[in-house]
Every structure is written in structure tokens, then in C-alpha cells.
Amino acid sequence: GKGAENGLLIKGGDSLESISTINTIVFDKTGTLTVGKPKVSVIYSEKSLTGSGYDDNDVLLYAGSAEMGSEHPLGRAIIEEANQRTIGLEPLTEFDAVPGKGIKTNIKGKSVLIGNEKLMIDNKISIKDYKTKFQEFQQQGITTILISIDNNIRGVIGISDKMKDQAPYTLDKLREMGIESYMITGDNMQTALNIGSQLKFDKAHILAEVLPNDKALNIQKLQQSGENRIVGMVGDGINDAPALAQADVGIAIGTGTDVAIETADIVLMRGDLRNVVSAINLSKKTYKKMITNLFWAFIYNIIGLPLAAGVLYGFTGVFLPPFLAAIFMATSSVSVVTNSLFLKRYEPKTPQQVEEEKLLISQEKVVDPVCGMEIDPRKAIEYEYKEKTFHFCSANCEAHFKLDPEKFKNYDNTDPKLMQVKPSQEKETLGQTKIEKGKMEVQKKENKEELKMGKLKCVECDTTQDLPMHCGQAMHKEGDQLVCWMGASCGAQPIPEHHGKPMDIIE
Template identity: 40%
Template sequence: MAKTDELTLAIDGLRCASCVSSVENGLTGRHGVETCQVNLATKSATISYDSTTTDAQGIIKQIEQLGFSAAVGRPDFLAASKREVITARRLLQISVVLTIPLAAVAMWPMWADRSLVPAPFDALTQALLAAVVLLYGGRTILMDAAIQTRHLRANMNSLIAMGTCAAFGWSIYLLLINWDSGISPPLFFESVGMIITLILLGRFLEARARGRAGDAIRAMIDLRPTIATAIINGVDIEIDASAVQPGMILLVRPGERLAADGVIVEGQAVIDESMLTGESLPVEKVPSDKVVGGSVNGNRSFKFQVTATGEKTFLAGMVRLVAEAQSRKAPIQKLADRVAARFVPAVILVALVTLAGWYWLAPDSPLLIQCVISVLIIACPCALGLATPTAILAGTGRAAREGIIIRGGDILERITQLNAIVFDKTGTLTCGELEVVNVRSVDPWSRRELIRMAGSAEKQSNHPLAKAIAQLMDKEQIDASEVRNVQDRPGFGVEALYRGERLLIGNEALLKTEQIDPSACRDTAQEEMEQGQTVVFVALGGKLAGLISLGDRLRNDAAGVVARLGKMLERVSMLSGDNYRTVAGVARSIGLEYFEAEVRPDHKQQVIESYQKAGFRLAMVGDGINDAPALAAADVGVAIGGGTDVAIEAANVVLVRSELADLPKMFRVADQSMKVIRQNLFWAFFYNVLAIPLAAGLFYPLFGWTLSPMVAAAAMAFSSVFVVTNSLRLNRRAL
């Protein structure tokens, strides 16, 4: 039986969109590989494969056979980006130093007496300088082109290598046959130097810009401190942060960063979590409150016990989510990938047609070789390859700085297609912190006895309603009684044995199921529910004992967010397991027209699916308590950051700081990112469609328009830099 596993690889040797297509097409559907997604911006691949057929080493071997190198694990994008910038700068500096005298020698006859430097020696000097620029400055281009040729493939470097080598070889040929003739033929040595230098300039600017696109990850990683103060045998000892272990007690002084996640055990603090959650205001913390590594302590020292370190911390999880998001493709990129796969062979064909056309029309014209070189140089599959991933990199990074983790380009695109949103009520539109607001007992039971019987049973449950009732019993210092056989009744409440009698605690539906008359408290219950309170009935021995009403405070921004989303989407709705009157009261208070009440936990997913069948493309927002399946079923699942791990795992978007006001920002960053992606793709397509015919000399007979190889190289470099720079604008856009 097939078993599907997923593998992430760092791939070296990716240069352009054609390389991406080579790896994806070379792996997908072969040798046990089911799917393969390669990201040019992060130099990584995510591969799903049948582990009964192949393994990681087998896949790496296949990649090596394609002419690339690979290693298991997510690439160190930041370190690789830094190395790329350093290498590009060094090659550029050397090429510039050599190209300046090359250009000066080439232009010498224009402003000096040619007799001072005989033509052959002038040309020979150019040839030597151009050779050094080509073989040293352009060595990575030539080496990669050779690898591609050996594997019967071609990419952007193949085009550059063909163009520059053709220009250099043709110039050497003309130099040799005219050595003793006294004729000065048109040579392209300075074009070779300028082409290589301009391309290296473009790659340097591109590498530096791509590095800035990873600023979100870099900023998160920089939050990790290197030193921590541990309390060992009552003594403060400074240790390396990497040596911190769960269970240790750490001391944090004012202004210091926390080295790990934990719980405060002594002292109080005001902690700045802005770089982690986007929350601008410091957060007050007291003993038993959770704290996260990477946040900054305010003006008081405190001690906390470590609960998570290293890759298990909240910060590491956020870094991992952002890194994963930036490696996932948007569906719109498939168009670019399909074009890129055929792009380089098509350009080579156009170059051959250009050669044949000019040879037929003007075999002696210097434009013959010039146009062929320009066609090979100006074509830019790199712009196509970078159009989508750089925008995703910048867009998801921009969202991450606002505390919004969007898990990939596919999710960005999906968000822009939504026309509805559904909120879970408790813990999402409300704060999820219930408290008892009213207790009504029915004779012969007293208020105190009602609290005792309900609280004694609810102490054994983790449900928020149960906790609030149990906390009231503790607050009023009421002793618990023995309760046995406590059982959950999903969607209804709980039942137990209290002093030998059957105890029921739950909603009105539970009373109806057990045929218990609620009329003694019906008026009170209706009043409470109309105010948005949740009513819990208590019955003992088949008779109503009273009710307890609980309130859950609405989030301050709930009404405003609902109003803003109502202007952006066709439908904003809410679903809840609470009774109709309670849910209707909440809906009225925040201006919601659509809601679903009395939805059992196992039916929430069905409600989402019914919306989808009605034609809605919707987001589901929840905290993960009973709604993880619904989050997974929605077109886009949005988890509140303070929710459960299951919800965060099931969701496509995580609101780290748990603020509903971040939802409109999520829509805006998705819209802005997709707009930039479309701009980039339009530019990449438009540039190549216009530039290649111009370089081929198609407009020369009509308008006298053509392009020199140097201008072609500058245009090609600019196209890639434009795409990356346009993507980086997302970092400056207001949300």
C-alpha cells in the first residue's frame, strides 16, 4: 500500500524559471514522486512522494542527475542570501575594474590618433580584457550553461553564454582574418564586457533586494538572545541561551529579552511583544501568566519557569510558519511556469530565425550578428520566475510583521476569492472568559445549594461554562459535595449522580429530552437570553432546581470589524452551540444579520459545507475549541492565536495577537499581494513580447529601430530588478 510522505529540500543551482520547470518536470510523476513544488526565491523544493517506492536519498540522486545539488532540510535562506550578495558584489567589482579600460580602449579611435595604437594591437588588448571579464566575471554563467548543455537543457544562463560567446568568437574570427589587411572590422569585445558587467550588476541588485524580502524572518530570528540568567541552587548564573532546558528557572532583568517560553513564578512585568505579535502596547504579566521567548522585559525583574526551548518555542513556530508560507506557490504561478518551460527553447529558435533572416536579407551587414546576440541577451525568463515568489515573500512577510501568519501564496490567492466569512461565537467574537451573572433557584432548593450541586459536578469538566460555575462556588466559599458518574452529554450538557439522585446540568434541549418542565424559570431564562447571556438549567431527580446565567464579554472591536467586513463581503455570519435567543442577542449587539444557533460541535463542519454548496467561498474564524474540523473544511480557516494547537494546525491563517481588527488587514494584504503579482507577470510577459522582436531588428526596415547588445543586457537586468523592487513595495504599503 502506498504511503505518502513530504520532504523539504534545499536546492543549489536554481537560476531562473526554466530551472524550476526542469526540476519539477524531471521529478513529478516519476520514480515515486507524486508532486514537486520548487520555489526560485527561497531555493527550496517541497516534495510529496511514495515512501514505499523511494526515499530522500533517491530523490536527491534524481535531482543531481538533472544537474542540481540538493540537501535535506529547509535552506538557510538568510545565510544563502548573504553569501549570494557577497559573491555577486565581488564578481561585479572585478568586472567593472576590467570593463572600464576595455571600453576606453574600444573608444580610443574616436578621440585620439589611431596611428598611436595600431589596429591589431588595439583589438588584441580588447580581446584580452574581454576574455578575463567573460571567463572570470562570467564564470558562474558559463559553468551553469555547460551543466545545462550536458543535460540537454537550456536556461537563462544558456542564452547569456550563447550570446556572449558568439560575440567573442565572431570578434576573434574577424580579428584573425583581418590581421594584416589594415581593415578595422566591427568588433564586439566591449559588448561582451558590458553585457557581463550589466548582468552582474542586475544580479547584485536583485540578490540584495531578494535578501530584503526575507526581512520578516530575519527580524524574528534576531529576537533570539544569546545569553540567559539561570537560577541554579539559589545563585544567578549566566549561561548560553542554547543551554536553557525546560524546567529551569530564569531571571529576566529590565530591558532583557526572554530566552525561552515559560510561566512567571515570581514578580510582575510589563512585556513588549510587538516584534512577535504586532501588538504595539506592552502587556502586563503576573504570576502564572505565560511569557514567550524573544519578547522584551520592561522595568521590573521577574523569574519564570521554562516550558519550551529551541524549535518548540512560539517564536520558532512563527519562523517556521512564515518560512513555509514563503515557499508555497500561488495557483497563478502555474501560468508563468508553463510559459517558462518553453521559453528558452523558443528564444533559441527566434535567434536562429533572426540569423537566417538577416543572412538572407543582408549577409554583409554588421546587424546580422548584433541582432542575434541581442535576442539571446535580452530575453529574460528570470523575471517570469521571480514575479510570483518575490511578491509572496514580501506579502507574507508584511503580514507577519502585523501578527498575521498567512500560510502560503495559495492562501493569499484564495483570500482574494472569498465572498463570505463565518465566525464562531465563543472565544472569537467574545473574549471566551465566562462569568456567572445570575443564579435563580426554585423551591425547595436555595441559591447556595443550587451552586453547590452544579459546581460540584462542573469541577470535573474543562468546559468554559463549567469552569465559570466552579469558580463561583470557590469564590463564595461553598464546600463541594460528592458527585459520582459525571458524564458529558455533547451538545446538551452533563449528567451525574448527586446524593443518589440524577443531576442534569445543561441547555433547554436537555430538559426537553428528559421531559422536565422548565416553566418555573422560563420568564427569567428568556430575559437573560435576550440580553445575550447563556442560560444553564439545573435539574435534580427529574425536577427543575433552577438556572444559572453566564455572560461572555464581547470583544471591543467585534462590532466595528463586522461592519467593515460587511462592506467587503457578501455575507458575514456567526454560528454557535448556544440557544437561539442568546445568539440572537449577541448578533443584534454587533449588527449581524445572519447567524446559526444551537449548532452541535459535530455539525459545525456541515454548516460550513452547506454554505459552500450555496455558492459561498468562505473563511471560518475560530479558536479551535470544537471547531477545528470546520476550520479545515472552510475555503480559508482563520485561527485566533490564543486558540488550541489543533486549530492553529488546521488553519490557513493565524492571528497571532488574537485581534479581530487584523481580519480586514488580512484581506488588504492579500489583495495588495495579488495586485503586485499580476503587475509583475504583466511586466514580464509584456517586456519579453516587446523586447525580443525589437532586438531581432523586426522594426529596423520600417523605423530604423534596433538594439545594441549592451542596451539589451541593461534591459534584461532591469526587468528582473523591476520585478523584485515592485514586490518590495508591499513592505511599505499601509494596512
């Protein structure tokens, strides 16, 4: 319960107990320490090098077309850049993914290779002309991808990913707790060192150039590198799943893949890295409570049982009457339960999280873009679209938004009464727009017609009032309560009373 309140999904008591003992923790880089939304930051093409040949758009055309068959975040970044430049990508005739190295394919009858330096060396393709730029990008912490067309390098694409704001603070807190931290990545060592330096990782604590299939092997090596080394792994991707399973405690980011979430022992539902610290704090506090409870339970029994058995009666004439024994036994149980309940008052969050929460409390409520409902940002579901964060009152509203984000993105200028009308209504006049049989027809009307809403009427004095609103629409009666049109799980309340009696609903 306490874990769920703080965005932690802990799969069983073993996981909760194990995380209190970890002394080493390994973080995947992409999507865990970084935001996981890489973007193309630089392109160095053959034309930039020699003044002729393939230019930036040509390089993007072949690279983007090749990545059409890939699900890798770096591939999606290249495709997105090509789309933004309105470059028409070509269909693939073949596709061969080389794990940890890149892609081999054929586009427009030309052999295309996209990947790291290892892939080019394996295929005997020289990169000497681009070596200087290649190393320059790596020293800047940019993930560098080489593009070969017909066995010649035609360009270099640099992709960078923003570091998560909470990452430095989380790592500092873990180091204060005496936990040794590592970063694991498939990037080359130079790029990894540049990124690692921002997070205070030294070379000994950076595991670079690790192939996806070798992540679990690296975790195993760490486990075997010293006595009593308990290793935790934090990751989010499909290729992190074996490592999460190998680690003593696997921790998955809630915004990651289903495979990683299923494999992990603990899931950070909000994707906040600081919750790694919160999980360790909660685990240690819970373990202390268990030890305290065991202590008091044993003390009561060690003292009470001999007294109840009359051990001291022969020496002192003192014995424990049965009714007192029953009282002491009940007191033992009550003290253990009470001590456990004090855990509800414990705050496992980091000081930084507590300060942010206080700031949120002082802020005004946010508006659900789908239904127009004002909600507490701390309890809302968050979803980021085009670098803007939207808040939702329920999963239903979030799902509606994801179907057509463009429809709701300018909700600030929308009349809340006109938000999210039920699709089951075949005909409705909403201001100047009429919805009829799924087709939008613009009506030439100057005045807006208000939506027809029911009212509440007192059964004695005929006093009327509007029905309460929820998710942008009037609530309706179900049983002895009023519920939201999206369901009772979204919102419900008792029917208002007047003169001590529930009011009637009238049209």
C-alpha cells in the same frame, strides 16, 4: 514578513491568495466575538421560586461538582463562581457529556443533569415552573443553563460573556468591503438574536443552536448555497477545528486552542479581530503586486525578444545590440523586485489600529514586572491577569510571571535592582531578605545592602563606570560583547570603549 509584522501568521501563498477572494465570513461567538471569559451573572434557585428547597449555593454545589469533569468555558465559569463563594465541590462518581446539550452525572447518590432545554426534554423533565425566568434571561442575551437534581429542575444559572471591543468595528469594515458576515453559536435562537443585534446581525445571518459536530456541516451548506461563494471561518476552540478545515480559508485566534491554530490557514497572533480586515487588505495588495509584476515582465519580453531577434531589421535596419538586450533584461528583473519591495511601505492595518498605534507611541514606556526593564508597549508581549494587562520584554519573563503571578503583580512598588535574581545563586542578601538553599529567612537588618556589581575600567586611564543593566541585572561578557543574564536573544551590545579601546571588566 509584512504579515508577521502585523501579527498575522500566513501559512503559505495559497492561504494569502485565497483570503483576497472570500465574499462570506462566519464568526464563532464564544471566544471569537466575545472575550471568552464567561462569568456567572445570575442564579435563580428553587428557594427563589418557592421560598424553600435548594438555594443558590446548593445549586452551585451540584453544578460546580458536575462541571469538574468538563473543559467547557461555561463549566469553568460555574466552578470559578463556586470557588469564589468557598463552596466545597464534591468528587464525581460518573460523568457523561452529551455533545451540544449538557452533562449527566451522579453526585451524593443523586442523579444530576446540567444543560440546555433539549437535554431536559430528552429526559422528560418539565421546566414549566422556570420557563418565565428562563426566557427572561435569554431575552437579555444571557446564556441559560438548567440544573436538574433527581429529575426535577432545582435552579437556573445565567452566564454572560463580554463582547470584544473590536468586534463591532471589524464587522462594519467587512460589510463596507462587501463581505457577508454570519455568526455561529450553540446558544438558542433568542439569546443569539439578542447578542447578534448588538453586532447588527439579522436573523438570516445568525446560525444558532448549532451542535459542535455540525459547525463544519453549516459551513458546507453555505459553500453550496450559491455560485462562487468563497467562505472564511474565524474560530478559536477545539470544536471549531472541523469548520476551520472545511472553510475555504480558516482563520484562528492566536489565543485559542492548539488544535484550532494547527488547522487554520491564517492565525491572528494578537487575538485582535481587526486583523481579519488587515489580512484581507494585505492579501488584495499582494495580489495586485503580483499582477503588476506579471504585466511588466510580459511587456519587457513581448517587446524585447522580437527586437533582439531582429524582426524589424529587414524593414527599418534597426536591431537590438546584445549589450542593450542584457541591460533591458536586467532592468526587467530590477523593476519587478523594486515594485515588490514597495509592499514594505504598505500599511494593512485599519484606520482605528493606526490611530491606536500613534497613541501608544506618544505614551511612556511600560515596565516588565519580572525584570524591571522599560520597554515599548508596541513591541512587548502582553498577558492579562485579574483584568490587568502586564507587558514583558521576552518570552522568558512571561514564563516566569505565569509560574507565580502573585509574586510580581505589585511590581510598581518593587526596587528594580531586586527583581528576578538568578535562582542559581545559593546565598544573596536582597535588602532585608536572604535567599539560602531555596528557603526565605527574614533578617533583622535596618540598612539594605546593595547588590555587588562589576565595573568597566579603561585600559589606559583607569577610568571606571558601571556595567550596563538589562532585565534588572548587570550584563556579563560573552565573546566580544555584553549579554543579558537571560541570554543573548534577550539583550546584547558591544563592550563600551574608552580611548578607542574596549574597556576591561573588573569585580
